[in-house]
Amino acid sequence: MAKETPSLNIDERKEAVRDRDRHRCVNCTASDVTLDVHHIVPRGRAGSNRLSNMVVLCRECHKAAHGNGMAPRVKFDNGTMQNEEFSLYLRYWRSLDVAIFDDSDNCWCVPKADMENLIDIIRQETNN
Structure with a gap:
């Protein structure tokens, strides 16, 4: 698991999450599609930018996670x-x-x- 590093900016954190999750959607395992970094606990609900609160999702799974579609x-x-x-x-x-x-x-x-x-x-x- 990636080590928490307070000095990383948000783009560096997202890249660390992509590396940790091996550039694959953690839900459907897709890798050859657009991949988003998703906050498990949304920022608007006091979620943090900690690496442990972020995962890689493909665009379809990301939309589904927010109630705006269906996962593949x-x-x-x-x-x-x-x-x-x-x-x-x-x-x-x-x-x-x-x-x-x-x-x-x-x-x-x-x-x-x-x-x-x-x-x-x-x-x-x-x-x-």
């Missing part, structure tokens, strides 16, 4: 995988609070940030 999602429908595989994923999607069925697109949507954990769980179960 992964969409799945029965046409993208075999029925047996789809059934296995479907069982997990139904158990996740964050997975939703999008009627307009006729598919399941899971936040990208949750997909890696979901895939790990499914791999562990299918390997046992």
Whole structure:
């Protein structure tokens, strides 16, 4: 973790946060998009510019963090995988609070940030 250094100006702090978070969104892991430095506790609510109060978010995740959009999602429908595989994923999607069925697109949507954990769980179960 980056050491707190009081002498850093805000731009240097933001760069230190980007380095610490490896120039990736801490939510969805995107790296090839516009990345913002987000204050976990907003400055307007007495949040500080301490490195521990700042994280890197992609623009979509940043907007979602402020209630102005949705974090990136992964969409799945029965046409993208075999029925047996789809059934296995479907069982997990139904158990996740964050997975939703999008009627307009006729598919399941899971936040990208949750997909890696979901895939790990499914791999562990299918390997046992």
